[in-house]
Amino acid sequence: MDVSNLLAAQASKFQSVTVEKDTPLDVDAGFLTVTDHNPIDEDSYRSNLEEYLKSTARDGIQALVAALYVLPTESSVDGSFAKLPPPTTQLPRAKPLPKPKPLTKWEKFAAAKGIQKKRRDKKIWDEEKQEWVNRWGRDGKNKEKEDQWIHEVKANADVDFDPAQEARNERKSRVAKNERQRLQNLARAQAAQSEREQRKEELEKTLAATRTSTASMGKFDKKLEGDKKIRGVKRKFDPTEVSAEKEKQASLAVLSQLDGDAKRAKIEKGTGDDVVNVRKAIRAVSKGKGGVALGREVSKRSKDSGKSKRGKR
């Protein structure tokens, strides 16, 4: 029996699952994308547009689905899932490349000398404690000299020489030096901005100021051609809907900051701590008569006791 006829009839009912094209279709399963690079067949495109588009779309989908069925699958309660591979299509970058940062003085020097940057760990091994300690910061190794309980002092040292204080001063001066250098680097980077750019910026600022310096804040001025609208600084606010917990923490942070400010102001004013309410204490001791009466009483008492002593003698 010849079944080739039957098979052919069956096959004609369903289109083939493999897509044959002159240029093979470009399938990127990661993005679920198919790109068809084949040239458009002009005749069928002109004669029957809908049919042509449908058939190309069908070929694309078929290729994509075929690619998906090849992928490894995971079965779960909701059915089986195909694991998409990482996408192969290169998408263009959304933002421009970041501008290179201006080099610091040291970085310039290091580049010239070919010095490689070495990462220094924040932790350092302490032989005595037998553990890793911070190089700086809390309980840092750089504060070791200030905290040690005994110091070696030279024989010719001053009487008021304080080795711990000396070490602290040295460390503080190192910190200050670093900060100074950082600021200098910043200033240098600022100066590196070209003269022309700076001048332009300055001009724009002046222009913006003059434009709003009329009686109507520039509202009724004659508009010049090419004048751009002045844009101010956009204010930015937190979203209205944040989690209550987060908001509470922010509020409490503001509150604690305020507390700190108040305390500092109090200390500067010199009202001292509020452990003892001095006025209340005086009133309690003097039984409501006040500090002056209490002072009189005390002096009288002392006089009395003096008299009695003299009397005894």
Next chain:
Amino acid sequence: MRPLTEEESKAVFTKLANYIGKNLVHLIDRNDEPYCFRLHKDKVYYASEANMRLSISVARPNLISLGTCFGKFSKSGKFKLHVTALDYLAQYAKYKIWIKPNGEMPFLYGNHVLKAHLGRITEDTPEHQGVVVFNMNDIPLGFGVTARSTVDTRKLDPTAIIAFHQADVGEYLRDEDTLV
């Protein structure tokens, strides 16, 4: 409607702390329900989170009020407490003044508190301290700022001002149209 910026929260909290001191924490960190501060048309509202979330769906021009209005920001960025905040202030007030029945009406018409009308005062109240004013039946009438400390008030004559008027419940009638 939006949450307060850090600067605004500072202004609000310092003003509130003047009246309720450390109790301010109880307003922020409540046990019953999370509450939050919201700014809407320069006014600061104190509302439960559930209320706030409901009011998000109301368009800005249509939203009249939510929760409790605590006060408003002036154009220069200063915060002024409104009498509507009185309930919370009275609940947590640190320093209080009670005024005699004959002083109630003058205070409710927006006058300062005179020595003659003073019934009781929290002891050790410092000068220029925010105080909540009560009548002798412990009903909050408004709030103000002390002119003198408790000790100094003893020596004053009866017509001297004890506390400067800030807000009183009479405003609910007098400023009915501008209050909300």
